[in-house]
Amino acid sequence: MPAIETFQLEKSYTTGFWRKRRVAGLKPLTVAVEPGEVFGYLGPNGAGKTTTLKLLMGLIFPTGGSARILGMELSDRRMKSLIGFLPEQPYFYEYLTASELLEYYAQLSGVPGRERTRRVQEMLARVGMSQSARTQLRKLSKGMLQRVGIAQAILHDPKVVFFDEPMSGLDPLGRREVRDLIQNLKDEGRTVFFSTHILSDAEALCDRVAILHKGELRGVGAVEELTARTQSKVEILFHGLPAITLLSALGAECHATGETVRAVLAESQQDLALDALRREGARLISLTPVRATLEDYFIERLGERMDAAEVRR
Amino acid sequence: MSKRGTTTVVAALVLAASLAGAALTVRRLDHLRTGATAEEALYVPSPRILQRMSLGYTGLLADIYWTRAVQYFGTQHHLHSKQYKLLDPLLNIATTLDPHLLVAYEFGAIFLAQKPPEGAGDPDAAVRLVEHGVRENPSAWRLYYNLGFIQYFERHDYAAAADAFQRGSRVPGAYPWMRVMAAQMSQHAGDLQTARFLWSSLYQTTESNDIRVNAAKHLRALQVDEQVSVLEKLAAGFRERTGRWPASWAEMVAGGYLRGVPVDPTRKPYRLLPQGKVVVQVPEDFPFITQGLPGEEPSGRTQTESK
Amino acid sequence: MSVPIAHVARNTFREAVRDRVLYNLIFFALLLVGAALLFGQISIGIQRIVLINLGLTAISVFGVVIAIFIGIGLVSKEMEKKTLYTILSRPVRRWEFIVGKFGGLAWTLVVNTFLMAVGFFAALLLLAHHFERADGWLLVAIYFIILEFVVVTALALLFSTFSSPVLSAVMALALFVIGTFAEDLRAFAAMSHGATRLFATLAAYVVPNFASLNVISSVAHGQPIAASLILYNTVYSLLYAAAALCGAILVFEYRNLK
Numbered sequence: 078m079p080a081i082e083t084f085q086l087e088k089s090y091t092t093g094f095w096r097k098r099r100v101a102g103l104k105p106l107t108v109a110v111e112p113g114e115v116f117g118y119l120g121p122n123g124a125g126k127t128t129t130l131k132l133l134m135g136l137i138f139p140t141g142g143s144a145r146i147l148g149m150e151l152s153d154r155r156m157k158s159l160i161g162f163l164p165e166q167p168y169f170y171e172y173l174t175a176s177e178l179l180e181y182y183a184q185l186s187g188v189p190g191r192e193r194t195r196r197v198q199e200m201l202a203r204v205g206m207s208q209s210a211r212t213q214l215r216k217l218s219k220g221m222l223q224r225v226g227i228a229q230a231i232l233h234d235p236k237v238v239f240f241d242e243p244m245s246g247l248d249p250l251g252r253r254e255v256r257d258l259i260q261n262l263k264d265e266g267r268t269v270f271f272s273t274h275i276l277s278d279a280e281a282l283c284d285r286v287a288i289l290h291k292g293e294l295r296g297v298g299a300v301e302e303l304t305a306r307t308q309s310k311v312e313i314l315f316h317g318l319p320a321i322t323l324l325s326a327l328g329a330e331c332h333a334t335g336e337t338v339r340a341v342l343a344e345s346q347q348d349l350a351l352d353a354l355r356r357e358g359a360r361l362i363s364l365t366p367v368r369a370t371l372e373d374y375f376i377e378r379l380g381e382r383m384d385a386a387e388v389r390r
Numbered sequence: 391m392s393k394r395g396t397t398t399v400v401a402a403l404v405l406a407a408s409l410a411g412a413a414l415t416v417r418r419l420d421h422l423r424t425g426a427t428a429e430e431a432l433y434v435p436s437p438r439i440l441q442r443m444s445l446g447y448t449g450l451l452a453d454i455y456w457t458r459a460v461q462y463f464g465t466q467h468h469l470h471s472k473q474y475k476l477l478d479p480l481l482n483i484a485t486t487l488d489p490h491l492l493v494a495y496e497f498g499a500i501f502l503a504q505k506p507p508e509g510a511g512d513p514d515a516a517v518r519l520v521e522h523g524v525r526e527n528p529s530a531w532r533l534y535y536n537l538g539f540i541q542y543f544e545r546h547d548y549a550a551a552a553d554a555f556q557r558g559s560r561v562p563g564a565y566p567w568m569r570v571m572a573a574q575m576s577q578h579a580g581d582l583q584t585a586r587f588l589w590s591s592l593y594q595t596t597e598s599n600d601i602r603v604n605a606a607k608h609l610r611a612l613q614v615d616e617q618v619s620v621l622e623k624l625a626a627g628f629r630e631r632t633g634r635w636p637a638s639w640a641e642m643v644a645g646g647y648l649r650g651v652p653v654d655p656t657r658k659p660y661r662l663l664p665q666g667k668v669v670v671q672v673p674e675d676f677p678f679i680t681q682g683l684p685g686e687e688p689s690g691r692t693q694t695e696s697k
Numbered sequence: 698m699s700v701p702i703a704h705v706a707r708n709t710f711r712e713a714v715r716d717r718v719l720y721n722l723i724f725f726a727l728l729l730v731g732a733a734l735l736f737g738q739i740s741i742g743i744q745r746i747v748l749i750n751l752g753l754t755a756i757s758v759f760g761v762v763i764a765i766f767i768g769i770g771l772v773s774k775e776m777e778k779k780t781l782y783t784i785l786s787r788p789v790r791r792w793e794f795i796v797g798k799f800g801g802l803a804w805t806l807v808v809n810t811f812l813m814a815v816g817f818f819a820a821l822l823l824l825a826h827h828f829e830r831a832d833g834w835l836l837v838a839i840y841f842i843i844l845e846f847v848v849v850t851a852l853a854l855l856f857s858t859f860s861s862p863v864l865s866a867v868m869a870l871a872l873f874v875i876g877t878f879a880e881d882l883r884a885f886a887a888m889s890h891g892a893t894r895l896f897a898t899l900a901a902y903v904v905p906n907f908a909s910l911n912v913i914s915s916v917a918h919g920q921p922i923a924a925s926l927i928l929y930n931t932v933y934s935l936l937y938a939a940a941a942l943c944g945a946i947l948v949f950e951y952r953n954l955k
Contacts, residue, residue, distance in 0.1 A: 079672060158787070181704065393790070401792065402943070404940075418929050454878060457881055505713040
């Protein structure tokens with residue numbers, strides 16, 4: 078049984094005062110996430126990632142389709158005690174201290190009284206906030222707030238955790254910490270669903286990703302699978318600026334630094350490129366295969382629709 | 391049913407029930423508090439303070455107090471009360487807040503001055519009120535008219551009434567009959583005609599429904615007074631001719647004094663009592679009559695006979 | 698009582714108590730009570746009356762302002778600032794949240810009123826040097842003021858479920874003013890005809906009835922208050938607040954959060 082599944086989940090809005098127009102926030106989405114997976118939900122800003130999360134959390138209501146988490150309806154109270162959610166740029170009650178806030182959330186999540194204090198301490202330690210536990214939240218920095226946010230998402234031992242742009246606004250150290258945390262969660266056997274527009278993070282952490290653009294699903298699958306489907310590329314380093322014109326005609330991206338040019342182009346054009354260089358009398362420095370990244374796949378897919386083969390597993 | 395559905399239904403039901411219950415309770419509260427809001431008028435230390443406290447919205451507050459005054463009077467009148475002690479404070483507050491509330495002065499002129507149960511029976515308070523109105527509204531000739539009314543009908547001070555009508559007639563824009571009334575005062579004070587003139591002019595020109603009703607009552611009373619007077623004279627005439635008092639209307643009809651059984655303005659026949667006294671059947675129908683009331687001696691007759 | 702409601706209520710109280718706005722308003726109310734003492738010096742003979750009138754009016758007005766601003770602030774703020782995201786993703790039902798918020802706010806106002814009342818009674822003691830039997834009715838007047846707060850808070854909560862903070866505050870204040878003249882509105886309705894009468898009557902009953910909850914001038918003159926009035930006022934306030942709360946629950950149940 079999938080941990081998260083959606084069936085044609087859809088959200089559209091009517092805008093405009095006189096002539097109402099329908100704007101799609103999320104086009105019918107059908108996707109499934111298996112238990113124990115780290116699932117990345119990717120897309121540019123405004124793609125509909127947060128909309129999807131809000132639908133799953135029951136903060137907004139779908140205009141079509143349905144979804145289940147852990148096999149239960151979205152309004153099911155039992156389900157809600159088994160999930161955790163960290164919204165983007167969260168805001169908390171500014172007059173509470175970190176420990177008071179977590180205590181409150183533990184109460185609401187139904188953590189029994191005796192356990193609460195222990196859990197809260199544990200969580201604070203886990204996210205490195207034990208020192209600032211007694212400080213009012215309005216005095217904390219963004220990074221610290223983010224850590225408190227993560228703590229509240231996991232303190233009740235949820236089976237599925239949802240993060241919306243968990244790295245946003247963090248410095249590299251903070252981002253590293255979050256990545257480690259997500260890895261830990263995976264090791265603990267939890268399912269993690271997180272949205273981001275930073276592809277390198279997704280590449281490093283995720284078992285599978287889905288790509289969303291303008292409310293529509295454009296691709297879903299394991300990272301290696303997706304990158305494998307992308308066109309392989311090669312990187313050619315050479316001296317000889319005149320050759321740029323020919324190589325660009327072959328579809329290469331060229332960047333010149335002084336005399337040295339770096340050209341990246343499809344592997345299939347490799348031989349033609351080398352011929353061009355020879356003709357122009359350019360001096361070859363190196364030829365290296367470039368591993369396809371998720372970014373390539375991403376950019377490729379953004380321009381295309383999803384094809385029928387890429388249906389949920 | 392989904393959880394959301396249950397919540398919706400329950401909340402909607404409780405909402406409807408609570409609103410209904412609240413409305414019912416409000417009716418209870420209004421019942422408990424009839425007159426309580428008006429009573430608060432007694433606790434206002436002075437209208438001037440209220441004026442300051444109203445933060446400039448004196449017009450609205452004046453309207454509210456005016457509405458309360460009318461409501462108060464209506465309620466008391468309906469209860470056949472003989473007391474209208476809050477009418478003066480309420481009208482005073484209303485006219486202090488808005489000195490140009492002409493209709494309030496007219497209301498006070500009639501209903502503060504008249505004797506209970508048709509009024510508060512305090513002509514002095516009425517005069518004070520209207521004089522205040524005159525000071526604040528020198529070009530409102532109608533206020534002199536109201537003043538004249540009080541002087542004439544409640545204080546029986548014909549000279550003062552004449553003076554009031556005179557002053558009023560000199561205000562530019564005054565209705566021509568003001569001068570006529572001033573003249574009437576000096577020559578025909580106390581006459582039925584004068585009274586009729588005054589009350590019908592009020593009936594035709596007032597804006598207040600309560601006053602119009604009141605004027606109509608006065609006019610009817612005048613009619614009764616006149617009729618009773620005439621009937622008693624006829625009875626006396628009968629007595630002179632025949633040597634005895636008429637025993638019934640039929641006798642007088644037979645004797646050619648009347649064409650038929652005389653009826654009052656409500657179409658009920660007058661009653662002919664021994665010794666030629668005429669009374670109305672239902673005195674309560676005519677609050678202002680001075681003739682035709684049972685238990686009084688007929689007009690113009692000395693008390694020579696008993697019973 | 699459902700446990701989440703108690704938790705939300707307790708947290709709401711805590712949040713309100715730590716907000717500095719609250720203290721400023723209480724301070725001003727007490728300042729006014731102090732000023733009343735001074736005004737009294739000017740009008741000899743009615744010092745007590747002036748103190749009670751001004752003092753209780755200050756408590757009432759400031760309390761309503763606090764009720765509106767805290768009520769709207771706390772709920773609208775939550776909607777705007779998304780604290781709700783992490784609350785509603787937990788096993789808390791939306792209606793439980795509303796009821797809990799209301800409970801916490803109402804409790805805040807009771808504590809508030811208590812503090813202001815202490816200041817008021819201290820001023821009274823200062824003036825009169827001892828308490829009289831008639832002063833007992835002052836407690837009833839204060840109880841009625843608390844009932845006013847309960848109704849206003851419920852209304853503020855209702856408005857903040859669908860309206861922006863500023864608009865909600867304006868509407869709540871407007872209803873407070875209109876509600877003070879509710880009896881006059883009903884009198885006006887009774888005297889009018891046709892469509893005006895229909896609308897006026899409808900409005901007169903939907904609008905909160907604050908007229909009967911204001912007994913300040915009566916108690917200033919030492920007038921007793923009928924037990925039946927206390928009973929019906931209590932019943933009314935609770936019913937009206939319940940209606941407003943249900944309205945809030947209904948709106949919130951279907952609201953898509955930004």
